[in-house]
Amino acid sequence: MENSSNYVKRSQRDYSMSLKLQIVSDIEKGFISITQARKQYGIQSRSTVVQWLIKFGNFDWENQSPIKMAKTPEQKIMELEAQVKLLEKQKAFLEKQAFVADKKVILFDMMIDLAEKEYHIDIRKNSVPEQSTNSEKKNEKQ
Known part of the structure; x- marks a missing residue:
């Protein structure tokens, strides 16, 4: 049985560092959403983009909490x-x-x-x- 879709499984290593940084920058500036970035660049998972935001973004993900400091x-x-x-x-x-x-x-x-x-x-x-x-x-x- 042949798989008729052209879907190619990719890993994070398939994306260049400059592309990751560009996507993170565009999302943080509000030019595109995470969903739009996934569709535009063919990223398979939302969590992939979220991981890039955590690693390379300006938002302090570790200190975000509902508890007031x-x-x-x-x-x-x-x-x-x-x-x-x-x-x-x-x-x-x-x-x-x-x-x-x-x-x-x-x-x-x-x-x-x-x-x-x-x-x-x-x-x-x-x-x-x-x-x-x-x-x-x-x-x-x-």
Whole structure:
């Protein structure tokens, strides 16, 4: 039985070093994907290209891990300084809002005073409200 396909099994030794480096460079620059490189250059396995990326690429494959690395004291200081700056901005914003709110209170007080003088009416309550008579009757029954 004859094999009609023209498939030739190749090994990594069949590819020149310059070709490997060119493929790795193109993949890292984003010009082609691993799959496109395989098809374009007739590479049989994805893992072959991945091995080239590990050996010759710029990405640090050994130190990639989902676990976060411990931060250096300098990194912690920089993060804390950034957090302090953010909190200072927030403080300044809130102080400005408080200042504006105080001015509004003064303005509304002046408006109420003016309205009371102009229209001769009491807008503010000057005395503590007395209890209603219903609650006094309930207290007497007990």
